[in-house]
Amino acid sequence: MGWKEAAEPVLTRMPSVRRPEGHVPFKRKLTWTGGVLLLYFFLTNVTLYGANQTTDIYGQFRSLLAGGQGSVLHLGIGPIVTASIVLQLLGGADLLGLDTDDPRDQVLYQGLQKLLVVVMIFLTGLPMVFAGGFFPTDPQLAGSFPGGSFGVKWLIFAQIFVGAILVLFMDEIISKWGVGSGIGLFIVAGVSQKLIAGLFAWQGLPNTNPGLVPRWIALITGSAENVPSLLTGQGIQYLLLGGGQLLALVTTVLIFAIVVYAESVRVEIPLSHARVKGARGRFPVKLIYASVLPMILVRALQANIQFLGRILSSQLGDLPAWLGQYSNGQPIGGLFYYLAPIRGREQWMWWTGSVAQEPWQVLLRIAIDLGFMVIGGAIFAIFWVETTDMGPEATAKQIQNSGMQIPGFRQNTGVIEKVMERYIPQVTVLGGALVGLLAVLANMLGTIGGVSGTGLLLTVSITYKLYEEIAEEQLMEMHPMMREMFGG
DSSP states (O other), X not given: OOHHHHHHHHHTTSOOOOOOSSOOOXXXXXXXXXXXXXXXXHHTXXXXXXXXXXXXXXXXXXXXXXXXXXBTTSSTTHHHHHHHHHHHHXXXXXXXXXXXXXXXXXXXXXXXXXXXXXXXXXXXXXXXXXSTTSSOBOXXXXXXXXXXXXXXXXXXXXXXXXXXXXXXXXXXXXXXXXXXXXXXXXXXXXXXXXXXXXXXXXXXXTTOOOOHHHHXXXXXXXXXXXXXXXXXXXXXXXXXXXXXXXXXXXXXXXXHHHHHHHHHOEEEEEEXXXXXXXXEEEEEEETTTTOSTHHHHHHHHHHHHHHHHHHHHHHHSSOOTTTOEEEXXXXXXXXXXXXXXXXXXXXXXXXXXXXXXXXXXXXXXXXXXXXXXXXHHHHHXXXXXXXXXXXXXXXXXXXXXXXXEOTTSOSXXXXXHHHHTTTXXXXXXXXXXXXXXXXXXXXXXXXXXXXXXXXXXHHHHHHHHXXXXXXXXXXXXXXXXXXXXXXX
């Protein structure tokens, strides 16, 4: 008996959100999406009962993992993304033996994904709560709670567990009843909060630095303090790298423009219907064919590596120098330092005196981060394309089943697949590497609100795709015949 037969009774009984029967009206989709988004914002502001001020173990990955520091949604989408990485690797190595075209195997795959998410919640949540003092308990509550501090820690973990499960089902609700995907929507929500705060936050707001607009209003009106003369070198540096944030503004706008442009660059393969004369179409192969979502997997892998380093450092104390040296919870030397992504100008501009490491160490870290993102982006893009039925073989089957063919070629799946192999693999690798390069450059130059480069890329791309999906939904609402063509 294979693993599928043994695991089927468990995987097929995993709780799931019921799929809608027939077409879901666009207004209802917006209602579900808006409701889940409001619930997400509410839960990110529900602090963990029994925990004092917490240390953010994810740090710079926080906006990418779409969670709320010290809240019920502390883990965010981390367990879902990590489970996806495991499934991508197992599927890429053909170890699962699942055919995603088979309805039975689809149910098994979805059940396996949910089971892996639960496993990842335990593997990430338990060390966070019980190791390293990342969640100090409230001494007053610990004194009266059954089990003392140990019992309070289990209470904290239970809240984190429930929050992570809620994220899983909120994502599923949006995927089946809403617009877009929950994971993408949560990332956009978290990054947008930071962008708006980075632009418009006023002086005096708690835990918030003044935004770009208030800073410039203060500069123009002359009310800004400790500003050097703008005609000197220090003044220019202040405008570019300091309070003026001009470089961050240019970087943010440039990333927006490049991603929107890259989304519109495509190779269009002409198609014609084999039986309906005059019926023609095009199959677009975009430059960012796999989208920027594989970047979540790459950064999540880095986040898990840094998470491991923080846990080892907190449990073992001083690690071997070659493995990692930590100061205030951040790596400053060793392997974990070189594997940490560059985040901000102050981490690599050694000539400004803000970097304690030698120039060769900084350059080596930049090279590793760049190689990790470019090569990892290309590899995970390939995995993403193959596991989401966007590869040449799956695309050829879809075109064949729709009754279309490529003019000048026989109506044969193998022939169509060979044509697709001329474009899809090359564009997938190129697009994945390009997105990785942009993410590193955005991180190095800095962005408005301190948003990570990957988070900004994801936000722009997801918003662009969300706009396209909303436009398509509205078109289908306007033309009922189109709804019938798409199987509504």
